Amino acid sequence: MAGGNLAITAADYSLLTDLYQLTMSACYVGEGLAETPAHFEMFTRRLSNGFGYFVAMGLEQVLSYLEALQFTGEQIDYLQQTGIFEYAPAAFWELLRGGKFTGNVWAVPEGTPMFPHEPFLRIEAPLWQAQIVETFILNAINYQTLIATRAARMRHQAGDRLLLEFGTRRAFSPQGATWAARAALAGGLDATSNVLAAQQLGVNPVGTMAHALVMAVGTLEGSEDQAFQAFHRYFPAAPLLIDTYDTMGAAHRLKTQIEAGETVLKGIRLDSGNLAQLSKDIHELMPDITIFASGDLDEYEIARLQNAGTQINGYGLGTKLVTGSPVNGVYKLVEIADKPTMKKAKNKATYPGCKQVFRNVAEGCDRMALATESPQNNEISLLELVMKGGDRLTEPEALKTIRNRTKVNVEKLPDGVKQLQNSDPYPVEISEQLQALTKEVAARLKNYT
Incomplete structure (x- = not known):
């Protein structure tokens, strides 16, 4: 079997363990130590x-x-069919059938x-x-714990600026993505772009737009500005991503449209280039516009940008939030039978x-x-x-x-x-x-x- 999509439900969690947890438990049963x-x-x-x-x-x-926690008959049948537990005591299977925490x-x-x-x-x-x-x-x-710690450090550096979790595409699995969204919000971020996680957490998801929309609509309808106008027809409050081609060129055109009463703009997003300098230039051009930045950012880059006098009002955090060296938590026996x-x-x-x-x-x-x-x-x-x-x-x-x-x-x-x-x-x-x-x-x- 190829495993299909390897979807996991709560009913599967009893087998979401390392084999040696089960072999050790079988040994405990055989030695009369299980309880x-x-x-x-x-x-x-x-x-x-x-x-x-x-x-x-x-x-x-x-x-x-x-x-x-419980073991189903199907799960017990699978374990028995592996042949690994050939010499395990019969009482082990009875323990699993009726066992719970x-x-x-x-x-x-x-x-x-x-x-x-x-x-x-x-x-x-x-x-x-x-x-x-x-x-x-x-x-x-x-x-x-890793995600919450990184989120807390990012929040400490960013102060009261808006922080959004954008890490789903870089998280280690679909399950990991929802856990990462939860931990990021619990650690100090304001919202997540993960729609499933947002639904499960009882909050609204957040997001802007991708370069693909600017390229697709712009190519088919004639210009970057038409792509912006098309998106705003359906999502008028959404920030616009303006760095697909010429960031400052787009900014100047948007300023002209705002002054002419042709558009209303609440925010823009930058995803590339010299974020600190671009934010300063755009803020000088349009001081009332919220500037949002993304693109492989972490607490160290946030600190660098802040020290450079950036005019960024919020950050989107992805890859470097949901990945990294793991927290090396261990689980060790400290007492057995009151000893x-x-x-x-x-x-x-x-x-x-x-x-x-x-x-x-x-x-x-x-x-x-x-x-x-x-x-x-x-x-x-x-x-x-x-x-x-x-x-x-x-x-x-x-x-x-x-x-x-x-x-x-x-x-x-x-x-x-x-x-x-x-x-x-x-x-x-x-x-x-x-x-x-x-x-x-x-x-x-x-x-x-």
Whole structure:
């Protein structure tokens, strides 16, 4: 089979996992460990792309997935037919047939800035359940966290200028495109051109026009101006893309038409050329016209344009928003059957036990501690219980709420942490109790080798 269009629905999510999650779970069943209480935490070991922080995003998709998780008879038949599970215990298949997620989830609210080694999600569930859900959790959160972080950085640089998400054609998949649109808006952008994502998010899509319309209509009807007039007959409020041929030539003709009362123009878009200089020249020519720019822009280019005194009022962000070095979020076992555990591999060591992150906003620092510890003066606990026994404890949040949380939280970060280049490290203290437990578990693990 060629796979058709490989469309994915929520019913498919149980198999949207790595094979080893299933083989490990079968092993747990055979060894009588499947129902053992286990605790896994998700965190990053480092920040990617020179970021000074990352913005946690994707929790809503994780909770929806966990609520609906189940294996169909057809899916179980497929697994059995592969021959891979020939020696798996019969009880494994019974577990899958009746299985669903029955655990607890602790997480930081979406839109919360986080730092290396700090857990921003914890799964507490029977071992087989906590194992099988790893792949989807990492997929949903890592990608959306990358997009939300880049969006927050772009918003910080752009101030109150309009920021639009144009990344669908460059996102890594149709599913990725809708997740990218959601994360971009939650991270601080104003709207998306992705019509499906806009419908699902309950907002209106935005957009302008492409060079193809100018070329097609202009070629068939005689001129670039006729293409502009044709588009405005049906979409009179839409900005016009004026850089298909001669940007300033188009601008001068439009000014003449405005002065003659032949057209009304609210905005123009630039997609090529020296954006800073063009924006200045057009602003001088038509000071009341909104100028919008696009074309492989990111937070660094926005900063460069701003420093060059640009007259750009808004930006369209695409390729460099929805792609880039991934957030390296990992999902590691920290406790099994009430016994703290840790990984000791070189450069990949982890902290044992269930943890909490306490933030002192006034002093601009965090304290990573055991979950049993209490906040100190001026500290707030970041991880919250959002699912208990497989049931959600919170309603899905409005996108506006998450976007506002992101904005407020990023604004509170120290200025040095928000720098685009050579950002200052955010101070994260390891509590004395966590340090002591780490030494204790490390000593115990020496006997395992």
